[in-house]
Amino acid sequence: MELQSPLLQESQLTRKGTTPRMQQIVTFVQALPTGVLLVLGAVVAGLCTYIFTFGVMALCRKFGWFEPVIEGKIHTVARPRVGGLAIFIAFLLVSFLLYVPLAARSQGQMQIIFGRPYPKELVIYGLFVLASIVIVVVHTYDDIKGLKPLPKLLAQTCAVLILLGPGLHSFHGVLFFGVNNPFSDGVTAYNPALPWYQQPELTLFIHEPVISWLAIPAVLFTWFWFAGMMNAVNFIDGVDGLSSGIVGMASLFIAVISWTMGQQSIAILAAIFTGAVVGFLPHNWNPARIIMGDSGSQFLGITLATLAIMGGAKFALILMILGIPILDIAIVMVNRIRRGQHPMQRDLLPQHARHTHIQYRLLFGGLDARQVCYVLYSATFVLGLLALSMPRIYKFIGFVLVGIVMFVLLAWSRRLQASQAAPSVDLNKQKG
Numbered sequence: 222m223e224l225q226s227p228l229l230q231e232s233q234l235t236r237k238g239t240t241p242r243m244q245q246i247v248t249f250v251q252a253l254p255t256g257v258l259l260v261l262g263a264v265v266a267g268l269c270t271y272i273f274t275f276g277v278m279a280l281c282r283k284f285g286w287f288e289p290v291i292e293g294k295i296h297t298v299a300r301p302r303v304g305g306l307a308i309f310i311a312f313l314l315v316s317f318l319l320y321v322p323l324a325a326r327s328q329g330q331m332q333i334i335f336g337r338p339y340p341k342e343l344v345i346y347g348l349f350v351l352a353s354i355v356i357v358v359v360h361t362y363d364d365i366k367g368l369k370p371l372p373k374l375l376a377q378t379c380a381v382l383i384l385l386g387p388g389l390h391s392f393h394g395v396l397f398f399g400v401n402n403p404f405s406d407g408v409t410a411y412n413p414a415l416p417w418y419q420q421p422e423l424t425l426f427i428h429e430p431v432i433s434w435l436a437i438p439a440v441l442f443t444w445f446w447f448a449g450m451m452n453a454v455n456f457i458d459g460v461d462g463l464s465s466g467i468v469g470m471a472s473l474f475i476a477v478i479s480w481t482m483g484q485q486s487i488a489i490l491a492a493i494f495t496g497a498v499v500g501f502l503p504h505n506w507n508p509a510r511i512i513m514g515d516s517g518s519q520f521l522g523i524t525l526a527t528l529a530i531m532g533g534a535k536f537a538l539i540l541m542i543l544g545i546p547i548l549d550i551a552i553v554m555v556n557r558i559r560r561g562q563h564p565m566q567r568d569l570l571p572q573h574a575r576h577t578h579i580q581y582r583l584l585f586g587g588l589d590a591r592q593v594c595y596v597l598y599s600a601t602f603v604l605g606l607l608a609l610s611m612p613r614i615y616k617f618i619g620f621v622l623v624g625i626v627m628f629v630l631l632a633w634s635r636r637l638q639a640s641q642a643a644p645s646v647d648l649n650k651q652k653g
Contacts, residue, residue, distance in 0.1 A: 250322040255485045259476070262319045262489050263496035269311035270500030277307045278504075278511050286365050288512060300509060303364050304501060305517015309357050312497040312524070313350065316490060321346070323486045332393050341393075342486060342531065344386065348394040349527050352380035356451070356519045364514040370565060373515075377451060380523060381444045392430040395527065397446050398439035399424035400536050446530075450539075451522030453546045456553075458518040460580045461507035461590045467601050468521045469498040471542045474605040475528050478538055484531075491528050507590035537616040541608040542601055544623030545630070549579045552631075575638055579630055586637025600626050 250258070281287060281301030288302035327340035334344065359376035362368065386394025399422035422428070425442060426435040458464035476491035498521065504510050513521075529539040540547070554564040556576040562568075568577040574585035583593045604626065607619055 246318065247322040247325075250319055251326060255323070255489065258319055258323065258489050259480070259485075259492045262315055262493040265319070266311050266315040266493045266496035267500035269315060270307050270497045271503060273307035273311055274304055274501060274504045274511060277301065277304055281511070288514070301511040302514040303361055303516055304504065304511040305357070305513035305515075305520055306361065308497050308501050308513065308517055309353070309520050311500065312494055315497070316346075316493050320486065320490045320493060323489060327486060334388070334393060344393050345384075345395055345527070345531060346490070348384050348386045349524075352383040353520055353523055355380045355383065356523055357516050360514070360516040360519045364516050374448075377448045377519075378444065381447045384447065384527065385440065385443065387432060390432055392432065392436075395443065395530060396430040396436070396439055397443040397530055398427050398430065398436070447523060447526045449547070450526035450529075450543075451519045453543060453550055454522035454525065455515060455518040456550055456578060457546045457580065458513060459578065460584065460593050461509040461512075462502055462505050462594050463580055463590075463597060464518055464521065465498050465502045465505050465513065466594055466598055467543070467546070468525055469495050469502070470598065470601050470605060471525055471539065472498065472528060474538060474542060474609060475525075478609060487528070487531050490531075494524055494528065507594075537619070538605075538608045541616070541619045541623055542605045544604065544620065545579065545597065545600060545627055548623065548627045552627075553578055575635070579627075579634065582631070582634035583637065585641070586634050587641055588637070596630075600630070 253261070278301050281303060286301060286303055287299040288296070289299055290297060321343065324340055324343045324346060327342050330341040331338040332341045332344045355376055359368070359373065363373060384395045385392050425438040427433070427439060430436075454464055454468060457467060472491050472495040476488045476495060479485075479488035479491055501513065501517075505512065525539070525543075529536060553568070553576075556573075557564050557566065557568070560576075568581075570577065570581060571585055574581060580593050580597065583596065584590070588596070604619070604623060607622065608616070611619055
């Protein structure tokens, strides 16, 4: 059940159950201009991640939590591998202090949960925190002890179920059941008298997040969106600085478009996430002193997927920005199946250097880790600018451009590798 947020609910949500010191913090944060909160959140989160990473590295050295050197992988030295914990803790801390007080006074939709009203945005944030804890805990264990694929897939599924927030009659969290229709011709609300292609949203059988058999396709699509985004970020986390740079850039674009749409609290949350991710980059830049591990890449993926659909209208943006990694995954899986390999089994390097992920193709073509980052950062930045500037009716042209860019990168990597006597990585330039 959803209601419009009344002003009188603010005192209940921001004062009830808080200590005087906490109430002073809440009052101070709510008094700050949103523009100040946007910049402050990014800066503070970045500093926290940067500082916390030193503690995580000390913890790794104390308990021996290192990524070992494995045959078929490109790194040649053991490195601490749970750096994502620093990003996770910094994001939770800063978002709780700077985002939650603002979201608590949201004037948007309300959710009635156990007879009490809460802002829908705050409910989604709470569900996201619980889901991300599941992801980080399970994949931290995977980083340290190792897990088979099935338990990790179950953890992702559990996290998605938490994010859905199923109640008795409706989903209180995130249910991805529709996207904006670029051809709706000015229609802003669902009209049963119009055909489906003229509705403001192209939906999967339902128009509200209600629990019914008709919601099953939307639930499956939501699972596919979150699991796909987590795995996409995980797959690009193979070169120092690549995943943190691309995800930081993507979340920055989400912050910009959310701000221009008037979704200021979501923009602040995205800015905090941007700062938390970028704050890790100095430690992860080649040659990296620490890697984020699966716990970090999976957390980055689930956060990016959540931010992309909080408030809506950012699905096409993320598909354009992360279009290269998404297409890369599809191409790599097809290549693995063609040679009789399980699609989720990692490629051995350098044996599969010509048919593996684009970052490795470029590495074995002679580029070093930093040059690979510069190339893929540039492509991501250009596609992000195009996604921001294109009218939504032309967004499909952006998807074509993503395909063209991917084709150019693949062709260039083949040319680079053909110029090499044999696929190899300059280990003096590629330390990770």
